[in-house]
Amino acid sequence: MTGRFVVVGVGADGWASLSRSARDELARARVIYGSARQLDLVPSDVAADRRAWRSPMSEHLADLVATSVDDVHVLASGDPMFHGIGSSLVRMAGSERVTVFPSPSSVSLAAARLRWDLAASTVVSLVTAPVETVRLHLADGARLLILSKDGTTPALVADLLCGLGFGASTITVLANLGAHDERRVTGRADEWNDGSPALNVIALECVGPAVPRAPGLPDAEFANDGQITKQPIRALTVSALAPAEGRLLWDVGAGSGSIGIEWLRQLRTGRVIAFESDPGRAATVARNARRHGVGDRLEVRSGAPDAFACAPTPDTVFIGGGMTAEVLAAVWSALADGGRLVANAVTLETERLLVDAAAAHGGDLIRVSIDRAAPLGRSTAWRPALPIVQWNVVKGEATA
Structure with a gap:
């Protein structure tokens, strides 16, 4: 197969977040794949055929990689190479067939809003992993940026923290990052009762016991x-x-x-x-x-x-x-x-x-x-x- 995949990361603010080169790529596209929400962000004067992913998306993507002979443009959220479809396409099609135009990832935006040093923070994804995965990274003084599965994730994280002696930790939920309705809510884990929008990142400042990393737990x-x-x-x-x-x-x-x-x-x-x-x-x-x-x-x-x-x-x-x-x-x-x-x-x-x-x-x-x-x-x-x-x-x- 000779088809090339052009992956364009789009922020929550849509077309305005794209570089000129990314806009030019989408303007020349014949077919653009993405979620219904992502496709709605593309202006009507872009003439490409817009196709929403069918479920399950992973199977649709695999079929596309196996059969595509022409260039295909794909929309992604934020940085496609950060827990995104860009990484999946490279794994399936090979890096030589994939070109990526990234936008800032959700954790980059979260770090910017909080003025956190991203290199000194730990990123944990709960999009597909169980909430207990967070336990592996808990330590007094640690800063975690957690990718939520949906709006229920912050409450699950708060419950986990309380059960492990980290109830005094500060939770900040940053929702709809980059959008006009961006929202931030901050509170202690042991007092958390806030509902959250589906699209959110959790910033966690850990306060709790010292956690040993060496083997030999009781x-x-x-x-x-x-x-x-x-x-x-x-x-x-x-x-x-x-x-x-x-x-x-x-x-x-x-x-x-x-x-x-x-x-x-x-x-x-x-x-x-x-x-x-x-x-x-x-x-x-x-x-x-x-x-x-x-x-x-x-x-x-x-x-x-x-x-x-x-x-x-x-x-x-x-x-x-x-x-x-x-x-x-x-x-x-x-x-x-x-x-x-x-x-x-x-x-x-x-x-x-x-x-x-x-x-x-x-x-x-x-x-x-x-x-x-x-x-x-x-x-x-x-x-x-x-x-x-x-x-x-x-x-x-x-x-x-």
């Missing part, structure tokens, strides 16, 4: 039935898994999902597939992931090791519960060259599997024992937990 932060990697070992294990952006982790025998969730908390773009055969625990993994704001990046599957065959190739693997020789062999086979495998063993049987695997493939074996101080009558004594044997190996590295 065990009580995860719903569990006792099948959980305990806090000190979890911190050690997540560090050993070496979280890196854009990577896919398999969490095999996920239990409560604590390892995969803490791994994702270190990243903006990582993904996890959690393999858990017990239906109750699988539901707990998904619930814990949503609660910690990473539910949109964690998928739960059952049926290991058979399910490995239809899962995407992992960059990193953790094996916790349910380790057998079959699971270990299947994971090693599936792991990409250069990928990392970390496995924890508690029993003599699983420890023996790791010793044999290390002899065959190399890597590092460590044994970790944690003692905690606990009452012993009127005194205090050390209570040892079960020791953990951990194997950490990168596939393809020379055998030690």
